[in-house]
Amino acid sequence: MSSSFILELLILLLTVGFILYKLFTRNFDYWEKRNVPYPKPTPFFGNYYNIMTFQTTIGHDIKKLYDEFTTPYFGIFVLNKPHLVVKDQELIKSILVKDFNNFYDRTVLSSEECDAIFANALFVVRNPDWKVLRAKMTPVFTSGKMKAMFPLINDASLEMITYLEQHSSKSSLEAKDICAKYSTDVIATCAFGIQACSFKNENSEFRVTCKRMFDFSFSSAFRQVSYFILPDLVKLLRLSFFKPEVMDFFRDVFWKTIKLREKTKGKRNDLIDIIIQMKEQPDNSIDFSGDKVVAQAFMFFAAGFETTSSTMAFTLYELCLSPEIQSRARAEVKEILSKYKGFTYEAIKEMKYMHMLFCxxxxxxxxxxxxxxxxxxDYKLPDTDLVVEKGTPVYIPVSGIHYDPEFYTEPEKYDPERFSEENRGRIPNFAHLPFGGGPRNCIGERFGLLVGKLGLARILSEYELERSLDTPVPLEYETKCLILASKVGLPMKFKKILSDAV
Ligand code: HEM
Structure with missing residues (x-):
């Protein structure tokens, strides 16, 4: 290789490097020009270097920045794109509720070409379709429908107890895995009208597919993070949000179930019944066919499976570390079960301490x-000089707010008393946002809580939770996923209560 060739190659590489550098840093004066404080960005990554190199989770990074900035809002750069992070309670209320008409869509990419099911799921779909779909899906979550689905959920909780009976002699069981099996079974039966049998068969198709959805592999992390921050790359590579085999599985199972149900005209009080009803009453405002229909059942899984099972598992984790809180929770379960003579929809609704635990x-x-x-x-933030430009992504830093000592003293402490009737009034409305807020909040809140509370009540009524040698304290979080998850799961001892069972 001649020295002039090496020199030319070097010049070419430097030029390309320089152009890329300029391209990826061209917006870095954006917040400066608008007098908005911001952390110093890194070329190419913006403020996401630690997140994109999987050194930390988005939640922990946002919390760190929330603590660093004392201003009502601050800017960040996600790669090269300016994002606004809003801390102030009144401003949060304006964005989520008062001025919702200016903030009705999420940032995640909705692309029919890349992933037709994901693009049409309620969480992802954009306006005007969102408005129509939300109105169509809202009746699925009324108390009447929840009550009708209760027997299906109850059956799944019994499967979980049978499983525990067979395995609780072990020194430790993985609580996250148990909760994931339970929520897989619940959602499969309620949304797809199918018995997933996750407890009986470790390798059941539903269980294996659900595991694949939120595995911590690099390829899943890359796909999912890219949907939020690299939409152009997603479009270029035509990536689906979940692996293609996951989407094919759901599409296939869904249509088989619909066809069978339409043929047999059977009713199960599940989502499939409701979807068939919707298909039979066509609505000109939206095309409700093909993958648009599959998307609504799939949404139960995508938005409901991991959220519900994680919440239940983290509650079990805290209870295994706090015997006093656990005893109080068990006492309530026993009292209410004896009043209602067993597990009923009304009994679960009446468990107030259980609700405090989940909060x-x-x-x-x-x-x-x-x-x-x-x-x-373009939107002028109320009582400030800042005009947020059309197209700017806005974040509400939930993890920062939830650990803010102004709202929660000793935020690291697990203390359900914060949510007692006397105390909960002290928490400002927008300082507890686990289900989001405003018209685009979580549609499945009541369903998720019902499933989690029933599962937990079943376990507490028959098992004592104890820390085992492999229970992780403190927790270390998985960095290769968007949601909060323990790196090593949540193993603990499930000890059968012999004399005192309900
Ligand atoms: C403990 C369990 C759950 C938690 C913590 C949770 C949390 C959330 C959060 C934080 C949001 C975003 C809200 C916002 O942007 O303001 C959301 C949206 C959503 N959740 Fe949940 N969720 C849970 C269970 C469920 C379940 C069981 C379902 C379905 C059966 C579900 C379906 C949805 C849907 C469809 C959306 C998007 C709503 C829309 O854009 O209109 N969630 N959830």
Whole structure:
């Protein structure tokens, strides 16, 4: 190789490097020009270097920045793109509720070409389709429908207890895995009308597919993070959000179930019944066919499976570390079960301390550590000089807010009393956001809580939870996923209560 060739190659590489550097740093004066404080960005990565190199989770990084900045809002750069992070309670209320008409979509890419099912799931779909779909899906979550689905959920919780009976002699069981099996079974039966049998068969198709959805592999992490921050790359590579085999599985199972149900005209009080009803009453405002329909059942899984099982598992984790809180929770379960003579929808609804536990778990472990919205039109932030430009992504830093000592004294402490009737009034409305807020909040909140509370009540009524040698204290979090998860799962001892069972 001649020296002139090496020199030319070097010049070429330097020129390309320089152009890329300029391209990826061209916006780095954006917040400076608008007088908005911001952390110093790194070329190519912006403020996401630690996240993109999987050294930390988005939640922990956002919390760190939340603590660093004392201003009502601050800017960050996600790669080269400016994002606004809003801390102030009144401003959060404006974005989520008062001025929702300007913040109705999320930032995650919705692309039919890359992933038709994901693009049409309620969490992802953009306006105007979102408005129509949300109205269509809202009746699925009324108390009447929840109550009708209760027997299906109850059956799944019994499967879990049978499993525990067979395995609780072990010195340690993985609580996250048990909760994931339970929520897989619940969602499969409620949304797809199918018995997933995750407890009976470790390798059941549903269980294996669900595991694949949120595995911590590099390829899953790359796909999912890219949907939020590298939409152009997703479009270029035509990536689906979940692996293609996951989507094919759901599409196939869904249509088989619909066809069978339409043929047999059977009713199960599940989502499939409701979807068939929707298909039979066509609505001109939206094309409700093909993958748009599959997306609504799939959404139960994508948005409900991991969130519900994580919340339940983190609650079990805290209870195994706090015997007093656990005893109080068990006492309530026993009292209410004897009043209602067993596990009923009404019994679960009446468990107030159980509700406090879930509120505190979701404060300490918010499954989605931040909320995001896109600014639809130039918008002047109330009582400030800042005009947020159309298209700017806005984050609400949930994990930072949930650990802010102004709202929660000793934020690291697990203390359900914060949510007692006397105390909960002291928490500002937008300082507890595990289910988001405003018209685009979580549609499945009541369903998720019902499933989690029933599962936990079943376990507490028959098992004592104890820390085992492999229970991780303190927790280390998985960095290769968007949601909050322990790196090593949540193993603990499930000890059968012999004399005192309900
Ligand atoms: C403990 C369990 C759950 C937690 C912590 C949770 C949390 C959340 C959060 C934080 C959001 C974003 C809200 C916002 O941006 O303001 C959300 C949205 C959503 N969740 Fe949940 N969720 C849970 C269970 C469920 C379940 C069981 C389902 C379905 C059966 C579900 C379906 C959805 C859907 C469809 C959305 C998007 C709503 C929309 O854009 O209109 N979630 N959830």
């Amino acid at each position: 505190e778990t979701l404060r300490k472990y918010p499954v989605l550590p931040f909320l995001d919205r896109i600014c639809a039109n």
